[in-house]
Each structure stands twice: as C-alpha cells, then as structure tokens.
Amino acid sequence: xxxxxxxxxxxxxxxxxxxxxxxxxxxxxxxxxxxxxxxxxxxxxxxxxxxxxxxxxxxxxxxxxxxxxxxxxxxxxxxxxxxxxxxxxxxxxxxxxxxxxxxxxxxxxxxxxxxxxxxxxxxxxxxxxxxxxxxxxxxxxxxxxxxxxxxxxxxxxxx
Numbered sequence: 001x002x003x004x005x006x007x008x009x010x011x012x013x014x015x016x017x018x019x020x021x022x023x024x025x026x027x028x029x030x031x032x033x034x035x036x037x038x039x040x041x042x043x044x045x046x047x048x049x050x051x052x053x054x055x056x057x058x059x060x061x062x063x064x065x066x067x068x069x070x071x072x073x074x075x076x077x078x079x080x081x082x083x084x085x086x087x088x089x090x091x092x093x094x095x096x097x098x099x100x101x102x103x104x105x106x107x108x109x110x111x112x113x114x115x116x117x118x119x120x121x122x123x124x125x126x127x128x129x130x131x132x133x134x135x136x137x138x139x140x141x142x143x144x145x146x147x148x149x150x151x152x153x154x155x156x157x158x159x
Contacts (some may be wrong), residue, residue, distance in 0.1 A: 031049045031135075032076075032077045033046050033047065033048045033049070033065060033066055033069045033075060033077065034046065034047040034075070034077045034078030034079075035075045035077065035078035035079040035080070035081065035082030036078060036079060036139065037079055037081060037082075038079075038081045038082055038083075039141070041143075041145070042143075042144055042145040043141050043142060043143045043144060043145070044070065044075065044082050044083070044141070044142050044144050045118055045139065045140070045141050046066050046069075046070075046075060046078075046082075046139070046140055046141075046142060047078065047137055047138075047139055048062040048063070048065050048066035048069075048137065048138055048139075048140050049062055049065065049135060049136070049137050049138075050062030050063070050064070050065055050135070050136060050138060051133060051134070051135045052133055052134065053132070053133045053134075054133070054134070055134065055136070057133070058133070058134050058135065058136045058138075059117065059136070059138050060107070062136065062137070062138040062140065063111070063112070063115045063117070063138070063140055064105055064111060066115055066140045066142050067105075067111045067114055067115050067142055067147070068105065070086070070087055070142050070144055070147065071086060071087045071088050071093075071147065071151075072086050072088060072093060072094055073086050074086040083144065087144065087147055087148050087151060087157070088151060088156060088157055093156075097156055100154070100156065110150075113143075113146075113150075114142060114143045114146055114147045114150070115140050115141065115142050115143070116140065116141050117138055117139065117140055117141075118139040118140060118141050
C-alpha cells in the first residue's frame, strides 16, 4: 500500500511539473530598420534585420527589407540624417504595382543592384538562432538616388 502511494505521488509530481509553462527571460528587441548615416553620394547606410533558414537567407532577407523600407516607408529610426520620406510616396504603391514589385523583389531580382552589405566582420552582426532558422542584423548600404532614378525610368515615379 505504501509503495502504491509512493508511486502515485511520483506520477502526479511528474505530470504536474512536466506540464508546467516554461518561461524564458529575454529582453525586448526592436527589429526596426535604423539609419546609421548618409554617404556623400546620397546612399543610406542602414542596420536591417532579416530572417532565414541559414545565414545567407537571413542576409538576403535583410537586404530586401532595407530596400522595401526605403521605397515604401522611409527610415524613421536611428540617425536623423537619413531621408525620412519614402522614395515612392504614393498611397498603396506596393499593392498598386504588385506585379512589378514581385519581380523586383524576387530571389535574385533587380533589388540587388541597389543594396550591398557594408560590414562583413564576423562580430558585427547580431544573430538570434531559433528552432527553424535565424534572425540577424546586417549593415547595408541602399543606393537611394539610383533607386529613385530606376522608379522614374519605369514610370512608377513622376519627376
């Protein structure tokens, strides 16, 4: 009888502790794209975040995110020297020109001509690994004036 009560207590303890909610302490991280500075040619140096299955996917996603932010939203965080206005200041521009931007932001698309990584040192990136991939910050340079010229040539932006 004592053995059965002992085993029952062990089973109940295992069930109650095994089903308890696990809490993970983590600091809030702001994943907004931040301005780090503006170069003499008008390009913007940004700290951008991207997610992917591996390092290369996360870097490419960070580049896409930076170009997308410059085109549609403008850069509002970080150094105030960046132009805060979006390049394409048309309401719902991404929806209105959906086919164009799907091709533009496709893997290996035209967006790559207007963005490059700046800081390639191994310790210069914040990396968060999780079960299915990683999220990382990348310092990139977006060629804002060339991007603006491209959108004007493609008749999306009027002079």
